Amino acid sequence: MTTYATIEDIENCMENGWTDGLPVIPPYGSLVDEMLDAMGWQGQDIIGEIPSQNIVVRAEKAAATAVMAGCKLEYGRLLRAVTEGLLDPLLNISGAEVTTGGASILVIVSGPAVEELGFEHSTNALGANCRANATVGRFAQMMRYFCGRGGGVLESHGTIGHPGRISFCIAEHPETAWGPYHTQFGLPEDASAITLMSTEGPNSINNHYAETGALILDTIGDAMCHYGQTAWYYRSGGFVVVIPPDHMDLVSKEFSREQALDYIYKNARRQTDDLIAMGRIAKSPIEFAQVVPGEMRSPLKSPEQLTFIECGADGGRFSALIPRWAGSTHTVCKQIV
Amino acid sequence: MTQTSNTGPGRNSSTPPAQQLTSCGDVSCELLVDPIPRPTPDPIKITLKPKVPTVTFLDHNKPNSKLIMTYAQEILRERGVEVKDQILVKADASVRMPEAMLQSLSQEGGLVLCGISD
Numbered sequence: 001m002t003t004y005a006t007i008e009d010i011e012n013c014m015e016n017g018w019t020d021g022l023p024v025i026p027p028y029g030s031l032v033d034e035m036l037d038a039m040g041w042q043g044q045d046i047i048g049e050i051p052s053q054n055i056v057v058r059a060e061k062a063a064a065t066a067v068m069a070g071c072k073l074e075y076g077r078l079l080r081a082v083t084e085g086l087l088d089p090l091l092n093i094s095g096a097e098v099t100t101g102g103a104s105i106l107v108i109v110s111g112p113a114v115e116e117l118g119f120e121h122s123t124n125a126l127g128a129n130c131r132a133n134a135t136v137g138r139f140a141q142m143m144r145y146f147c148g149r150g151g152g153v154l155e156s157h158g159t160i161g162h163p164g165r166i167s168f169c170i171a172e173h174p175e176t177a178w179g180p181y182h183t184q185f186g187l188p189e190d191a192s193a194i195t196l197m198s199t200e201g202p203n204s205i206n207n208h209y210a211e212t213g214a215l216i217l218d219t220i221g222d223a224m225c226h227y228g229q230t231a232w233y234y235r236s237g238g239f240v241v242v243i244p245p246d247h248m249d250l251v252s253k254e255f256s257r258e259q260a261l262d263y264i265y266k267n268a269r270r271q272t273d274d275l276i277a278m279g280r281i282a283k284s285p286i287e288f289a290q291v292v293p294g295e296m297r298s299p300l301k302s303p304e305q306l307t308f309i310e311c312g313a314d315g316g317r318f319s320a321l322i323p324r325w326a327g328s329t330h331t332v333c334k335q336i337v
Numbered sequence: 338m339t340q341t342s343n344t345g346p347g348r349n350s351s352t353p354p355a356q357q358l359t360s361c362g363d364v365s366c367e368l369l370v371d372p373i374p375r376p377t378p379d380p381i382k383i384t385l386k387p388k389v390p391t392v393t394f395l396d397h398n399k400p401n402s403k404l405i406m407t408y409a410q411e412i413l414r415e416r417g418v419e420v421k422d423q424i425l426v427k428a429d430a431s432v433r434m435p436e437a438m439l440q441s442l443s444q445e446g447g448l449v450l451c452g453i454s455d
Contacts, residue, residue, distance in 0.1 A: 005360070005362060009358075009360045009369070012358055013358065013369070016354060016355035016358060017352065017353065017354025017355060017373075018354055018355065018358065018369075018371075018372060018373070026360060026369055027369050027370040027371075027372055028360065028367060028369060028370075029367060029368065029369070029370055032370040050374075051433070052432075052433035053376050054376040054377055054378060055374045055375070055376050055377075056374065056377070057374045058374070060370055061371070061372055061373065061374050063370075064370040064371070064372035065372045067370075068372055092431060092432055095431045095432060099431065142372070146372050146373045146374070147373075147374055150376050151353070151354075151373060151374065151375035151376045152353045152354040152373055153353050153376075155351070233400060282400030282401050283400075283401055283404055284401060284403055284404045286398055286400075288398075326431070327429075327430070327431025327432070329431075
């Protein structure tokens with residue numbers, strides 16, 4: 001029988017906890033060194049800390065993870081921005097890892113880097129069978145998994161989780177009606193950027209027969225308002241709306257981005273008393289939840305908690321709604337330099 | 338071929354990941370780069386047996402936590418257990434408690450009851 005040494009190394013990584021559940025590229029030192037160069041770091045550089053777990057993260061950990069996820073060296077600058085974002089304390093990576101909410105880290109790529117690095121932004125945009133999307137998304141989840149559990153000794157408590165905990169990376173169309181996604185976070189239009197946040201899985205929104213943009217936004221708003229949305233109580237996270245071209249053609253004829261945000265914020269509401277009766281509001285609400293019995297309640301605390309990304313293929317009147325994790329109070333948006 | 342330093346066949350998900358793996362060819366071996374940052378020192382220390390029979394309550398700010406804590410306070414009092422009147426509150430359920438609160442609780446000689454919600 002022929003022995004394939006690399007296959008044995010892969011199996012051994014998996015048998016010993018160096019995996020996200022899928023086979024990995026073994027983190028050979030020579031490959032990790034090349035990835036470090038691509039990311040612009042030395043192996044022992046301290047690139048972040050997770051104080052709640054007494055963890056200092058050095059660059060070689062991120063580079064090893066990038067190798068294991070199957071990332072190409074040419075993704076190096078993007079991966080550096082993703083790594084810095086993942087280790088930004090505001091993202092709360094360890095919280096996302098261990099929560100009962102089963103959150104993933106969503107990576108959004110926007111700007112010229114989408115085409116330069118070969119990200120899929122059209123067909124099956126939320127689950128593209130494309131190396132760039134799959135491996136960069138996987139890298140982010142592996143970092144969450146490897147860095148968020150106290151060196152592997154803490155347990156995750158996700159009740160059901162979702163498939164994005166393996167990989168979740170969306171790329172935006174290079175040409176957009178409302179400007180690049182990252183402009184919603186103050187970056188210049190011509191920049192390439194990554195945006196990170198912790199999220200639940202996407203909800204599909206179907207409307208094939210509406211003839212106005214307002215009806216499309218009403219349909220999206222209705223999806224935000226089902227009883228089961230996590231957002232009803234804390235309202236700390238918000239939502240990402242994914243709009244493909246067929247829906248966007250209708251919406252952009254009637255609304256600017258700001259107008260669409262405002263329209264959904266004002267119209268997508270539900271009676272607070274019904275939410276209380278359904279058990280979606282705590283019996284003793286905390287002040288942060290701002291519960292006002294008798295009033296119509298938005299699942300958003302403010303319009304800024306809603307963002308839009310334009311991606312997906314022609315030929316189907318679908319959109320999608322990605323609810324953010326309840327503990328996800330911050331979005332991290334970084335320019336790729 | 339890889340060799341491992343601290344685990345063998347039959348690993349389950351509660352076993353910590355290996356800290357070192359080596360890939361060996363025909364003539365030499367190479368260390369694989371450990372991708373997992375480790376805590377220094379250990380992430381947490383827990384005293385399992387309280388020194389004094391007192392219960393301190395910490396509401397971690399999840400739904401109904403305070404309601405349940407208050408109820409637990411009443412029941413324990415009825416049973417003759419000494420409980421503290423004040424229920425401490427952690428500002429945000431999703432993030433670590435402030436260092437000062439952590440240090441204060443670490444000095445408690447009694448039982449600290451926290452993190453209850455529905």
